[in-house]
Amino acid sequence: MHAITYETPKSLDEAVKLLAAHGEKARPLSGGTDLLIQLRAGTRRPDFVVDIKRIPELTRISFSLQHGLRLGAAVPCIEIHENGDMRKYYPGLTEAAHLIGSLQIQSRASVGGNLCNGSPAADTTPALIALGAQARVVGPKGERMVPVEGFCLAPGRTVLQPGELLVEFQIPAPERHCADAYLRFIPRNEMDIAVVGVGAALTLDMSDDRVVEARIGLGAVGPTPIFAAEASKSLIGKTLDAAAIDNAARLAIAASSPIDDMRGTAEYRRHVVGVLTRRVLAKAAERARQSDQR
Amino acid sequence: MANKVIVETTINGDPVELLCEPRQSLLEVLRDVLELTGSKEGCLTGDCGACTVVIDGRPVCSCLMLGVEAAGKQISTVEGLASGTALHVLQQKFLEHASLQCGICTPGFLMSAKALLDHNPNPTEAEIRYALAGNLCRCTGYDKIVRAVTDAAATMAGRSRPAHGAVPAETASGMTGEMLAKGEVK
Numbered sequence: 001m002h003a004i005t006y007e008t009p010k011s012l013d014e015a016v017k018l019l020a021a022h023g024e025k026a027r028p029l030s031g032g033t034d035l036l037i038q039l040r041a042g043t044r045r046p047d048f049v050v051d052i053k054r055i056p057e058l059t060r061i062s063f064s065l066q067h068g069l070r071l072g073a074a075v076p077c078i079e080i081h082e083n084g085d086m087r088k089y090y091p092g093l094t095e096a097a098h099l100i101g102s103l104q105i106q107s108r109a110s111v112g113g114n115l116c117n118g119s120p121a122a123d124t125t126p127a128l129i130a131l132g133a134q135a136r137v138v139g140p141k142g143e144r145m146v147p148v149e150g151f152c153l154a155p156g157r158t159v160l161q162p163g164e165l166l167v168e169f170q171i172p173a174p175e176r177h178c179a180d181a182y183l184r185f186i187p188r189n190e191m192d193i194a195v196v197g198v199g200a201a202l203t204l205d206m207s208d209d210r211v212v213e214a215r216i217g218l219g220a221v222g223p224t225p226i227f228a229a230e231a232s233k234s235l236i237g238k239t240l241d242a243a244a245i246d247n248a249a250r251l252a253i254a255a256s257s258p259i260d261d262m263r264g265t266a267e268y269r270r271h272v273v274g275v276l277t278r279r280v281l282a283k284a285a286e287r288a289r290q291s292d293q294r
Numbered sequence: 295m296a297n298k299v300i301v302e303t304t305i306n307g308d309p310v311e312l313l314c315e316p317r318q319s320l321l322e323v324l325r326d327v328l329e330l331t332g333s334k335e336g337c338l339t340g341d342c343g344a345c346t347v348v349i350d351g352r353p354v355c356s357c358l359m360l361g362v363e364a365a366g367k368q369i370s371t372v373e374g375l376a377s378g379t380a381l382h383v384l385q386q387k388f389l390e391h392a393s394l395q396c397g398i399c400t401p402g403f404l405m406s407a408k409a410l411l412d413h414n415p416n417p418t419e420a421e422i423r424y425a426l427a428g429n430l431c432r433c434t435g436y437d438k439i440v441r442a443v444t445d446a447a448a449t450m451a452g453r454s455r456p457a458h459g460a461v462p463a464e465t466a467s468g469m470t471g472e473m474l475a476k477g478e479v480k
Contacts, residue, residue: 051360
């Protein structure tokens with residue numbers, strides 16, 4: 001690995017100053033489970049590695065039913081799974097975080113790092129998209145909010161400009177009868193990269209079991225994670241019967257643009273998008289109906 | 295070399311002040327600076343778990359962490375498991391159950407198992423297998439390792455036989471994980 005300078009800012013201000021001063025020569029370090037591999041392979045060669053784990057805003061989970069969730073970008077995945085509010089109110093995002101790698105990886109890897117790494121197959125990103133998460137970004141010119149579905153531009157590339165830092169995700173509080181779910185397909189039980197990943201969040205009107213709100217996120221089936229807008233919209237006002245679910249699955253497939261690679265062919269991936277969309281909608285709906293009991 | 299920095303950390307309960315380059319991984323610092331060579335280098339990508347150490351109670355691949363990140367942390371390595379010449383129960387059970395052959399994965403398995411039992415003293419077989427899923431062993435086929443951890447948990451809890459109906463040490467040979475999982479062995 002090439003020589004680096006290691007920085008440990010204690011505040012957002014300090015971090016932004018460091019990142020702005022060094023521009024493209026700096027790279028934030030969260031859990032390091034992608035970055036250290038890239039440094040060792042020479043695919044990223046920052047002179048300054050800025051450890052962001054000592055900044056309070058980046059390392060906390062704060063949740064209230066009034067204000068919703070603020071999830072620090074550098075919170076390790078294992079802390080998400082250990083958090084009772086996360087498991088109860090955001091089970092889909094929690095399960096996405098809890099199936100990334102081994103416990104060794106989950107002890108370090110973060111949802112923010114997963115997004116900033118820019119992989120189209122990042123497991124937590126479709127789950128964030130389903131929840132309508134906004135990414136809070138601070139930089140030398142101030143702050144901005146970026147919807148997660150607009151964060152990635154291409155494999156390994158995001159909207160972050162030199163000097164900008166992803167601070168946290170802001171996610172609305174769940175309404176009554178609202179729940180999320182995430183499913184991915186891999187050819188083994190655990191610890192692999194998604195062939196396809198699908199996240200969904202649903203809000204139901206229990207008086208007539210109709211869908212009030214729906215969002216579907218897709219992973220590993222395009223150059224970036226995808227918000228399946230048409231598929232999501234098609235469900236609103238509908239009862240979640242087989243016809244509505246099949247129609248949403250068909251529109252989700254239409255929103256995907258997978259490639260052939262060693263993990264699967266494009267044709268196979270399109271098929272799996274349909275299967276997982278149907279399953280994840282059923283799972284989210286079941287949770288939403290039972291959400292009174294939480 | 296210029297660019298070396300001082301890191302103050304705690305390793306196996308002892309305060310340590312060390313000098314390292316920021317680019318060195320914790321694994322390199324443990325092995326090359328502190329000469330704690332128990333933690334092994336395998337894949338260097340976080341897949342094999344041979345370099346697993348426990349940091350503030352959690353298992354971590356020391357190859358995927360910078361040594362400078364260790365500042366202020368509590369680090370446990372395999373060297374800290376035994377008390378003098380008395381082996382830790384996990385080490386003893388790995389020997390009794392023949393849970394190693396070439397041994398390169400063993401320190402990582404021991405540390406993952408230690409993190410599990412510290413957190414959950416009475417794990418099910420599924421929980422043990424989940425906790426050890428980040429550690430690869432190409433010799434044993436894993437069953438003997440799972441048996442050793444099951445037995446160690448029982449021994450540490452003062453039970454004469456493992457909980458959850460898992461197989462006791464003396465009848466362990468020849469049992470598959472599937473048989474264990476189905477509770478076919480009493």
